Amino acid sequence: MTAKNTEKTKYTVSTTSLAKTKYTVLNTHVQNIDGIAKVTGRAQYTFDVKLPGMVYGKILRSPYPHANIRSIDYSKALKHPGVVGAIIGKETLGIKQGIWRRYQDLCDEQLLTVDRVRYIGEPVAVVGALTEDIAEEALNLIDVDYEVLPAVYEPGEAIKKGAPVIHDRFERNINVTRHIEWGDADEGFKEAEYIREDYFKCGGQAHMCMETRAAVASYTPDGKMTIYHSTQAPYYMQALIAPLLGMRESDVRLISTYVGGGFGGKFELDGAIFAAAVLSKKICKPVKVVYSREEDFIASKRRTPMIYYVKTGVKKDGTFVAREAKVYTNGGAYTGMGATALYLTGFFHSFPYVWPSYRYDGMRVYTNTLPSTSMRGFGAPQALFCSETQLEWIAKDLGIDPLEMRRKNAHYEGYEVPGQARIASCGMQQCLDEMQKWIKGKGKLPANRAIGVSAAGFMSGGIFNWFDTPYSFSSAIVTINQDGVVELHVGAQDIGQGSNTTMAIICAETLGVKLEDIKVHSGDTDHCPPDLGAWGSRQTLMSGNAVKMAAEDAKKQILEFAYAQAQSEALSKGAEGKFNIIYDMDIKNGWVHNVARPERGRDYKDVIKVALRGKDGQKIMGRGYYTPHRKGMISPAYSYMLQGVEIEVDEETGKIKLVDSLTAHDCGQPINHLGLIGQLEGAFSMAAGYGYLEYMPYEEGKLMNPNLSDYKMVRATEMPPANIAEIDTIEPEGPYGAKEAGEGLTNPTAAAISNAIFHRFGVQIKECPITPEMILKALKEKKEKDGGKKK
């Protein structure tokens, strides 16, 4: 063992805070409020749910990438001992659904197909039995008569005239197009003193949640349905599945208490929830469907593979003047959240820089492969892999410092991305300072090592309403019991990122009580207000604002009583109205007090009791909501970051080893210190996986590594120290100045790894994930080229 391996966790966290306020709960060291349940095995996931009389459902899947279904016969399966029921698409309402429900054209997926399959693994039939094994056996007894159709797998092939048409109304398989433009790019390129064009290819990535897609649905004779589901957004699930069952939204109850990971893959309806629900409705028994790991790989969507053409024009001093990007994405068989990814990739391809002119055209193309969708970073990791590697090469070509070039063109506070976004807080310059400090501190590296850096930014929740909900984007309700304990009801969903704790912290800080005084209720549509859920890094800002508003509402009511109480006491002592100062009352740490004289006060719990009596026994209730208005096209706020990685590459094998890293990160005001570090380290490991390990090879529409021995991810031995330099800006739109931290850091890392390889060997690899084979090939080509030159 070498010395370097023994000191790895001695990570550093430095903080540059622009905030002056001292908080009692916010950004202190707290343990997650659901921690005990998780470290004792008590936490019950959908995977663990067992209801009386429950049957186990299994899904028969298409072996063909493209086929018509002439007929399905499951009569033999029904006779198999232990089989309780079965269902096929023809017995359902057959509605084509989609999460972009405002746009009927983009609702294109029957979760149990009626007459056609479009990718290998698409659900064809569902069987329910007393055990999973019996259900599995029964699947083999179902006869399906397929008419196999010609299939197409790559967007470049699928848009050609004469290619097989995957959805009848979509000519040349063009699913959706997106255009973003500001300034005049053609004029910009004329002004440019240096222009570079490159083609890039970015692969897919599996969400690989530790808990595979899982649902337990229980339909009862009173016409009600309860569904336990491993989801990022219970309200979405409720709203999306009810019409597919011919039910009222409110008659479907979604419960998701503990969720074993989401990462952008669990906020659309999936085959598990649909199969469980339709079979349960048919047989009136609880049905549990849990995907095997292989099913999760082949049939639960993935990060969107993209082909990028990037043209960039700059001045000789590195000032950016124009950029043009053309993108084809491999949409797979259905739309899902892919349409959003197509827009966001185009927007974040400009990040985090000022481009006087910018033009993006994106085209999402249907193919006969696993549908692609949102995944942590939401199109931005692909966009920034292409952008940040090309910028690094441009800086090299111009002979300028790549970090200084980034500094010169970086977003700044007050900048408006024309027609798209307003940047109200931005810590890019401080992030650059920290990164330069880290690199300088490294001194001269050993010959086999190199450092690569990449910048990124990300949104704090989307403002778009393609879901077409009449509700607020986020809502919260605070009620206070007679002992001072606060019941906080939120629609925000905890999927492991710690949102319950974040919401509790915001509530406790705002009300001025202790964290242990807050009980959070979430993950149940019968008891929690609607909220769009955990995706697009929206909850800290949006749900957080709703919670803050609800807590302020409740606090105001408490202080009304506190004021009246203090006033009457003062009067009784003869103060006679001289207590104007008393208007400024506050609660901190459970102490209701006069701000000017903090020692004068009373216990919060005593005030609550008085307030309850004063309200004739009604509880104090605070309500809060948040919907962004007039915040541009994308998001109310943006995080900023730089990722640096130090790597070692084995020249013989092409194998990459991550040695060290620094994340310089501006997430506004951190709410949960431990949670923030966890988000950054976790995002880094997933992003690094996308950079060099997580590869999804398809052959004829079939995924070649649908299991965890062949699909490689970062394991404990591959993870380097993740040093963190926090830059705490204050985001005016966020609760206490907070913005996103969970997702953005998935964006820069693949490019940082690629840039390190570039600095180590001088090779430009235009594909990600970067495999050892790609490195060896590039090294060989370089050697041949260099050899050729010498001759």
Next chain:
Amino acid sequence: MEKKLVRLDVNGQVHELYLNPKTLLVEAIRDHIGLTGAKRGCETVSCGCCTVMIDGMSIKSCSLLAIQTEGHKITTVEGLEQNGKLAPIQKAFLDNGAYQCGFCTSGMLMSSQALLNENPHPTEWEIREGIEGNICRCTGYNSIVRAVDACAKGKYNEEVRK
């Protein structure tokens, strides 16, 4: 296949179960005994979600038949706490934020505890190797390594002795 009577010693309690001989240990623990702390995340003995300890050593409970473990002491995550008092490794996980979604946590705790049983003062690299068989998709592992390290250094011992 004919069912057999199998006696499994799980967390100090002997459970008598009639099991098909091909029943995996993880199935016996989760589906027959009803302890759901151990999870399943794959079919290829790759993810480590189902890790338990057998006679103090960590093992993936999907890699064994239940009948093979008769006569051995099986410990699951539920067996770490004693009368509601958390074990030091559990406190260490809490205090270091060494979990997020929690789905891998049960297995990760068992691998960590087994490592400490075998090697009470592991180096950082030894900790990483000790949990290499467990995939965590959320944390990036470093917080887990810090938790195990702090636990090995005795940071969470005192309260338990009281």
